[in-house]
Amino acid sequence: xxxxxxxxxxxxxxxxxxxxxGAVTPAPVLQQELFFTSNWRIVRxxxxxxxxTRCLTCYIACPDSCWAYNEEADEMVWNAQFCKGCQVCxxxxxxxxxxxxxxxxxxxxxxxxxxxx
Amino acid sequence: xxxxxEITIWTRGVTMDKEGRDIAxxxxxxxxxxxxxxxxxxxxxxxxxRVLVTTRKYVRISDEEIEHKYVYTNxxxxxxxxxxxxxxxxxxxxxxxxxxxxxxxxxxxxxDYLLKFIPNKDLLGTVATxxxxxISGIKTVDFSGSEGGVDTAGVGGGMAAAMAGxxxxxxxxVKKETLAKIVKDVAGMEKGYAEVQxxxxx
Numbered sequence: 001x002x003x004x005x006x007x008x009x010x011x012x013x014x015x016x017x018x019x020x021x022g023a024v025t026p027a028p029v030l031q032q033e034l035f036f037t038s039n040w041r042i043v044r045x046x047x048x049x050x051x052x053t054r055c056l057t058c059y060i061a062c063p064d065s066c067w068a069y070n071e072e073a074d075e076m077v078w079n080a081q082f083c084k085g086c087q088v089c090x091x092x093x094x095x096x097x098x099x100x101x102x103x104x105x106x107x108x109x110x111x112x113x114x115x116x117x
Numbered sequence: 118x119x120x121x122x123e124i125t126i127w128t129r130g131v132t133m134d135k136e137g138r139d140i141a142x143x144x145x146x147x148x149x150x151x152x153x154x155x156x157x158x159x160x161x162x163x164x165x166x167r168v169l170v171t172t173r174k175y176v177r178i179s180d181e182e183i184e185h186k187y188v189y190t191n192x193x194x195x196x197x198x199x200x201x202x203x204x205x206x207x208x209x210x211x212x213x214x215x216x217x218x219x220x221x222x223x224x225x226x227x228x229d230y231l232l233k234f235i236p237n238k239d240l241l242g243t244v245a246t247x248x249x250x251x252i253s254g255i256k257t258v259d260f261s262g263s264e265g266g267v268d269t270a271g272v273g274g275g276m277a278a279a280m281a282g283x284x285x286x287x288x289x290x291v292k293k294e295t296l297a298k299i300v301k302d303v304a305g306m307e308k309g310y311a312e313v314q315x316x317x318x319x
Contacts, residue, residue, distance in 0.1 A: 086168075116173075116208065
């Protein structure tokens with residue numbers, strides 16, 4: 001693995017010394033495709049679109065920016081790969097549009113990493 | 118060297134760390150009491166743990182002295198205990214297991230449903246579930262006894278006692294009577310022993 005670093009010339013990292021996933025990531029992006037933390041989650045926030053007023057409190061409250069607003073479709077988008085299930089959004093939602101549901105109730109969202117991190 | 122039985126316990130960081138550790142401590146102490154050679158310890162790789170992060174605890178039981186003192190992971194677990202069932206969605210918990218191993222999950226759900234999340238379930242010889250949360254409901258958050266410290270909070274005061282009881286029933290590696298001398302919640306341990314659902318897969 002050879003990489004050109006600005007101002008530092010080229011370094012060659014042997015494969016066995018390469019850092020694990022998540023240590024070096026491209027930024028800024030909405031979702032880091034190399035870093036999954038969804039296996040920390042026991043509870044998933046489920047949104048009721050009828051009750052949601054798009055006040056974006058969840059977007060502000062989420063410590064990891066897992067809620068985003070899609071203006072074109074007028075809907076809240078949840079980042080399933082990064083949400084750790086801390087439930088702050090559920091606590092903060094003023095209209096109770098968000099409810100906690102056990103992660104094992106859903107068959108999607110399987111990450112299945114080899115090692116914890 | 119005699120066979121070393123490797124037991125890995127998967128739990129969640131901080132919130133269920135003590136319970137996971139208690140399962141390892143209870144099993145390890147019970148096997149030691151029965152005259153076996155034993156090692157049990159927290160995982161070094163996963164530390165420092167954070168809230169809800171998956172962490173491991175290890176037990177090794179052998180009839181003879183265990184020679185690999187400085188290996189701090191169970192690379193070939195024979196028994197895997199899952200203290201929080203959602204972990205099976207996020208981690209390859211059976212990694213390194215030889216065919217015919219045992220999996221014990223703390224869950225009220227159906228065994229078939231849980232096996233859907235385990236693609237390498239062919240390795241399993243036995244799978245067991247126990248609703249330990251319903252038996253005890255207590256998840257002690259306490260750091261005494263962690264990282265080799267003295268445990269002043271006592272071993273097996275919460276759902277760990279029930280899981281240790283289930284382990285005794287499913288594997289037979291330790292006796293229920295020996296566990297009863299070690300865990301605080303003896304009634305919970307007995308209930309775990311009695312209520313665990315076992316299914317042989319091969």
